[in-house]
Amino acid sequence: MQKTAKRNKQPLVCEEASTLYPDKKKNENSKNFVDLTPPEVSFKIFNELDLQSLCSAAMTCKSWNQIIESGEHLWKSHCLTLRGVCRKEIDDDRDNGYSWKVTLFRNYWKSKIKCAWLSGKYSNIHSSTGLPEKSMYPMDVATWGEILEAELER
Known part of the structure; x- marks a missing residue:
């Protein structure tokens, strides 16, 4: 056509x-x-x-x-934009030998969820039923600590 x-x-x-x-x-x-x-x-x-x-x-x-x-470098720039939010996770993946593409896919949703939590998107939710399905992504203790500190400052 x-x-x-x-x-x-x-x-x-x-x-x-x-x-x-x-x-x-x-x-x-x-x-x-x-x-x-x-x-x-x-x-x-x-x-x-x-x-x-x-x-x-x-x-x-x-x-x-x-x-x-x-083209491994095609994925690098996208991965580095996530690094501002998930620095530790991305650095750990790269240290463990993951490619830029794999590192990006391993951390993409984690960075989206972490940004949402840190921005206060979930601050006024009163029960777990008010959370979207993807709001609970497996994150390490340090990440949840960052989120808790942000919530306490609000």
Whole structure:
């Protein structure tokens, strides 16, 4: 299905691979930029994606998945944004040899829940039935100590 521009009603179609890269062998089925560009360019493009978009792109096709999976640095920047909230957990995972991607996935929900607790989102809940399902994530004693200190200061 082709997209159509609203103003001029002309179909929006990419140029043929053979006109963009005349020296490359034309693959009739491939309109995939990852197959047409050097890996460095693909990494730069994927590096601009937010975490949700990067995960979605990894599920798009095999060639995208291979590039994203082989680009450990693509996950590093997202992981480092979580480090502000889960410094100890991320540093421990990295010290234990986990990849940036695994470290990110191990700590993503923990950081979201910890941020919610620290921001006071759950401060005025009077019983456990008022807590959302994912509010109780397994966290270490130090993390619960931080949360308790924040609650006591409120």
